[in-house]
Amino acid sequence: MKLAVYWTGSCGGCDVAFLELGPALLDLLPKLEIVFWPALVDAKRADLEKLPKHGIDVALVNGVLRTTENVEMAELLREKSRWLGAFGACAHLGGVPALANPGEGIAEVVFGPGFRPAPPLGEAPEDAPPELLPEALPLEEVVPVDFVVPGCPPPAGLIARFFAVALAEEIQPGQVFAAEKALCEECPRTREERRLARLVRPHEALADPTKCLLDQGMVCLGPVTRGGCAAACPKAGMPCTGCLGPTPKAGDPALAMLSALASLVRAGEEGEPAFPEEDRILEGLVDPLGTLYKYAFAKYGRPLRRLARRRQEVRA
Amino acid sequence: MRRIAIDPLTRLEGHGKVLIYLDEEGKLRDAVLQVPELRGFEAFCRGRRAEEMPQITARICGVCPEAHHLASAKALDAAFGAEVPKPARLQRELFYNAYVFSDHLLHLVFLGGPDLLLPEDVGKAERNVFGVLRRFPELGRQVLEVRAQAQRIVELIGGKAIHPVFALPGGVAQPLGKEAQAEIAAAAPRLVELARTMIALFHEEILPRPEFQALLLSEEAWLPTHYMGLVDENLAPNFYDGQVRVVSARGEEIFCLPGDQALARIAEHWEPWTYVKFPYLRDFGWQGLTAGPDSGIYRVGPLARLNVAERMATPLAQEEYERFLDFFGEKPVHATFAYHWARLIELIQAAESVARLAQEPELTGTKVRGKLGRPGEGVGVVEAARGTLFHHYVLDAQGLVAQVNLVVATTHNAPGIGLSVKQMAAALVARGELDEALLNRVEMAFRAYDPCLACATHFLPGRMPVAVEVYDARGNLLRRLGG
Amino acid sequence: MSGFEPRIVAFLCRWCASAGADLAGTNRLAYPPNAIPIRVNCSGRVEPQWVVEALKAGADGVLIGGCHPGDCHYVAGNYKARRRVYLLRKVLAELGIEPERVRLEWVSATEGARFAQVMSDFVAELKRLGPLHGNGGPK
Ligand code: SF4
Ligand code: SF4
Ligand code: SF4
Numbered sequence: 024m025k026l027a028v029y030w031t032g033s034c035g036g037c038d039v040a041f042l043e044l045g046p047a048l049l050d051l052l053p054k055l056e057i058v059f060w061p062a063l064v065d066a067k068r069a070d071l072e073k074l075p076k077h078g079i080d081v082a083l084v085n086g087v088l089r090t091t092e093n094v095e096m097a098e099l100l101r102e103k104s105r106w107l108g109a110f111g112a113c114a115h116l117g118g119v120p121a122l123a124n125p126g127e128g129i130a131e132v133v134f135g136p137g138f139r140p141a142p143p144l145g146e147a148p149e150d151a152p153p154e155l156l157p158e159a160l161p162l163e164e165v166v167p168v169d170f171v172v173p174g175c176p177p178p179a180g181l182i183a184r185f186f187a188v189a190l191a192e193e194i195q196p197g198q199v200f201a202a203e204k205a206l207c208e209e210c211p212r213t214r215e216e217r218r219l220a221r222l223v224r225p226h227e228a229l230a231d232p233t234k235c236l237l238d239q240g241m242v243c244l245g246p247v248t249r250g251g252c253a254a255a256c257p258k259a260g261m262p263c264t265g266c267l268g269p270t271p272k273a274g275d276p277a278l279a280m281l282s283a284l285a286s287l288v289r290a291g292e293e294g295e296p297a298f299p300e301e302d303r304i305l306e307g308l309v310d311p312l313g314t315l316y317k318y319a320f321a322k323y324g325r326p327l328r329r330l331a332r333r334r335q336e337v338r339a
Numbered sequence: 340m341r342r343i344a345i346d347p348l349t350r351l352e353g354h355g356k357v358l359i360y361l362d363e364e365g366k367l368r369d370a371v372l373q374v375p376e377l378r379g380f381e382a383f384c385r386g387r388r389a390e391e392m393p394q395i396t397a398r399i400c401g402v403c404p405e406a407h408h409l410a411s412a413k414a415l416d417a418a419f420g421a422e423v424p425k426p427a428r429l430q431r432e433l434f435y436n437a438y439v440f441s442d443h444l445l446h447l448v449f450l451g452g453p454d455l456l457l458p459e460d461v462g463k464a465e466r467n468v469f470g471v472l473r474r475f476p477e478l479g480r481q482v483l484e485v486r487a488q489a490q491r492i493v494e495l496i497g498g499k500a501i502h503p504v505f506a507l508p509g510g511v512a513q514p515l516g517k518e519a520q521a522e523i524a525a526a527a528p529r530l531v532e533l534a535r536t537m538i539a540l541f542h543e544e545i546l547p548r549p550e551f552q553a554l555l556l557s558e559e560a561w562l563p564t565h566y567m568g569l570v571d572e573n574l575a576p577n578f579y580d581g582q583v584r585v586v587s588a589r590g591e592e593i594f595c596l597p598g599d600q601a602l603a604r605i606a607e608h609w610e611p612w613t614y615v616k617f618p619y620l621r622d623f624g625w626q627g628l629t630a631g632p633d634s635g636i637y638r639v640g641p642l643a644r645l646n647v648a649e650r651m652a653t654p655l656a657q658e659e660y661e662r663f664l665d666f667f668g669e670k671p672v673h674a675t676f677a678y679h680w681a682r683l684i685e686l687i688q689a690a691e692s693v694a695r696l697a698q699e700p701e702l703t704g705t706k707v708r709g710k711l712g713r714p715g716e717g718v719g720v721v722e723a724a725r726g727t728l729f730h731h732y733v734l735d736a737q738g739l740v741a742q743v744n745l746v747v748a749t750t751h752n753a754p755g756i757g758l759s760v761k762q763m764a765a766a767l768v769a770r771g772e773l774d775e776a777l778l779n780r781v782e783m784a785f786r787a788y789d790p791c792l793a794c795a796t797h798f799l800p801g802r803m804p805v806a807v808e809v810y811d812a813r814g815n816l817l818r819r820l821g822g
Numbered sequence: 823m824s825g826f827e828p829r830i831v832a833f834l835c836r837w838c839a840s841a842g843a844d845l846a847g848t849n850r851l852a853y854p855p856n857a858i859p860i861r862v863n864c865s866g867r868v869e870p871q872w873v874v875e876a877l878k879a880g881a882d883g884v885l886i887g888g889c890h891p892g893d894c895h896y897v898a899g900n901y902k903a904r905r906r907v908y909l910l911r912k913v914l915a916e917l918g919i920e921p922e923r924v925r926l927e928w929v930s931a932t933e934g935a936r937f938a939q940v941m942s943d944f945v946a947e948l949k950r951l952g953p954l955h956g957n958g959g960p961k
């Protein structure tokens with residue numbers, strides 16, 4: 024199988040994630056012909072450009088699309104590949120770096136207003152750093168994506184499954200290599216759907232080691248997130264923050280989760296007298312965008328944000 | 340003007356290009372390392388929950404997420420005025436040494452190492468980890484197995500091997516179980532054993548090669564700069580904690596200070612042709628992209644840590660450190676390719692530290708959270724595999740992030756890397772040698788630093804003790820932010 | 823914003839608000855005709871997703887009409903609706919969308935006049951806020 028792996032706006036974790044297969048890599052490697060993978064081999068962009076159309080069987084792209092160069096590379100890989108997959112939360116949903124979208128332009132924050140990229144000697148304009156896109160985008164916004172290996176980064180078990188399926192030539196269009204069912208199904212903590220009299224941030228309390236974190240008031244995205252990681256974070260005493268992406272049933276993870284929280288929060292007997300206290304509990308959900316859309320803002324939060332931004336522009 | 344682009348740079352973390360410009364006579368006009376990427380963490384960390392920062396900033400870099408995770412947790416400890424109880428501290432330190440081991444191993448085998456482990460004429464299709472596995476199949480299997488064990492240690496404590504989740508302000512998420520400790524203690528000797536094997540290999544296969552010695556001592560890879568690194572109270576390198584010591588290009592101590600005060604001695608410069616910034620020591624000011632005792636440019640990472648330290652913290656590492664000093668005969672060692680050797684010495688210190696910490700009885704203690712005060716401002720500093728890493732946060736009353744500044748290992752090294760690239764390019768151009776194998780030499784020059792360009796791209800404005808100076812194309816100071 | 827007629831999607835509980843709307847109709851009470859009513863079994867059944875879909879698809883505002891406290895046929899559906907709307911408005915505000923565009927009102931089956939009043943107030947509020955979709959419609 025001719026394989027390409029490429030990073031756009033990435034942290035590199037998705038590239039290193041392959042190594043988490045450990046010694047199993049030794050059995051896998053002879054079955055792969057790596058045609059392009061900047062993290063590990065020295066093929067350059069020009070080598071990629073020389074490949075024929077569909078010269079790559081499977082290309083895995085990780086990272087968010089952040090610059091014009093990222094977009095060019097995504098298009099180039101699409102053209103050269105039979106199958107193109109989004110690998111990891113950034114390519115799949117925008118990932119953590121897409122939390123930049125609700126705010127102001129990053130170059131302005133980082134370098135101050137009026138920053139313009141320029142080439143080193145003022146000549147050869149093609150040598151200026153690529154322009155930043157106004158928004159960080161998931162891969163599917165720019166090219167058709169055939170399948171997804173989700174996670175931040177994808178857990179080793181899911182990567183192994185992906186290779187087994189890909190080598191057998193059995194990838195289904197649209198396939199997502201994680202469970203359809205919610206993470207709670209594979210979590211060892213006991214969930215009783217308790218009523219919540221307060222929301223607790225992880226640093227504010229030491230969690231009971233066996234009970235469901237959500238039942239203890241922590242915003243755990245387990246109910247709306249796909250399984251596939253064996254509930255790594257809840258096992259470590261920390262709530263799931265949703266890196267495998269929402270289940271097909273949940274759809275927009277923030278909206279599904281706020282619905283779940285609304286069902287659980289109680290200030291004693293329900294009814295009008297309890298309203299102010301209920302509101303006070305709900306106020307405990309601080310930074311709702313960062314909490315509920317940690318990985319998925321670009322895919323789910325962005326359309327409304329864009330609406331709001333367009334309005335601001337029209338008004339201005 | 341002739342232009343040569345190496346695009347993308349390969350076998351490193353993140354995006355980079357080298358641009359080489361020649362004039363009509365074929366002489367070098369300039370050679371630069373460009374980082375064409377910016378994700379802007381400083382911008383979007385604002386407004387996030389403080390306790391999420393160890394997880395969010397881990398996403399700056401998937402190769403050293405552990406470093407960001409703990410630099411962040413330490414900044415939060417300070418911002419909440421919390422004492423970290425011993426069991427939590429031991430968990431963090433053990434986790435951290437396992438990470439340094441694993442990360443150094445990654446570089447030695449997968450990224451920069453193939454340049455050394457394989458003879459220079461193998462060709463580009465073979466000059467990678469796969470080539471290494473073919474040439475050293477036994478070692479290859481051992482490396483994969485032991486690295487998996489080191490990653491397992493990271494996972495047992497951190498929850499996930501890549502992008503851990505366990506550190507919180509004032510401590511860690513939960514106590515470590517006795518079974519986990521037993522598993523770690525059982526794995527630790529293999530880490531030490533592999534580190535010894537790697538060092539033996541270095542002395543048998545690599546160091547004796549004349550072309551490697553030539554490289555190690557060559558003028559085009561000799562860069563006199565200042566050095567920065569964390570040291571413990573015995574002036575041995577410590578990855579997790581200690582004081583920031585800076586030693587001049589002549590080997591004299593410039594300062595030895597806690598993280599927050601050290602950070603105040605650094606300023607940053609930027610250029611419009613790259614998304615990475617250039618830090619320098621305030622004491623010297625920005626003298627342009629030049630090395631030497633009068634420039635403000637300093638380096639960090641394995642070589643820098645060995646240059647600022649007086650000894651290593653563990654016995655086998657100390658033995659190897661002495662061989663290293665004997666070889667060069669003087670300190671500081673300015674040889675850029677000595678980074679590789681220094682990395683091996685640290686590999687063994689990290690392995691020995693894992694073995695020692697795994698035996699600590701208090702490792703499984705149940706008191707894992709210190710009492711938190713009101714959220715405020717804090718600086719956290721650790722030694723990432725690639726060098727000193729500062730996180731600096733200002734929190735609001737709700738415990739949300741109001742301001743962030745990150746000064747990252749590869750950012751500190753950006754000026755040094757740029758200079759090394761230029762030195763190497765100049766030497767090659769002078770010899771009229773610009774074929775592909777030689778262009779790889781330019782890449783080797785910066786791979787020695789194990790640069791992580793994913794880490795290097797970001798910044799912050801205003802009210803922080805880091806100043807940013809903005810220059811126009813002619814080098815005139817336009818304005819100055821912060822400081 | 824002269825001539826701007828806000829578009830409203832109204833999710834109305836069949837046991838109360840929807841009947842209230844019908845009553846307003848049969849009594850020929852004058853209220854602005856801006857709403858597309860959608861009858862639901864209980865205000866507690868209205869998913870935040872539906873509200874957001876409506877806003878994305880061109881609505882300037884969304885009204886959720888439910889039974890008065892104590893009157894919900896499913897005992898507490900309206901309380902759940904209230905908490906959902908509270909959180910949803912918080913999220914919308916962070917996205918830069920005025921939370922006032924989503925409104926929850928209690929209207930019983932006999933309160934035809936109240937329904938008319940609620941509609942007029944909401945239309946006035948949305949006129950004040952202006953169109954959500956820049957030039958008065960999606961795209
Ligand atoms: S998905 Fe996670 S691991 Fe992969 S590139 Fe993005 S931040 Fe890194
Ligand atoms: S801790 Fe999280 S994942 Fe586990 S059962 Fe509770 S909600 Fe689900
Ligand atoms: S528990 Fe949630 S956040 Fe953690 S790895 Fe699994 S899906 Fe990702």
Ligand code: FES
Pocket residue numbers: 835836837838863864865866887888889893894895896897898899900
């Ligand atoms: S039945 Fe009307 S709100 Fe529940």
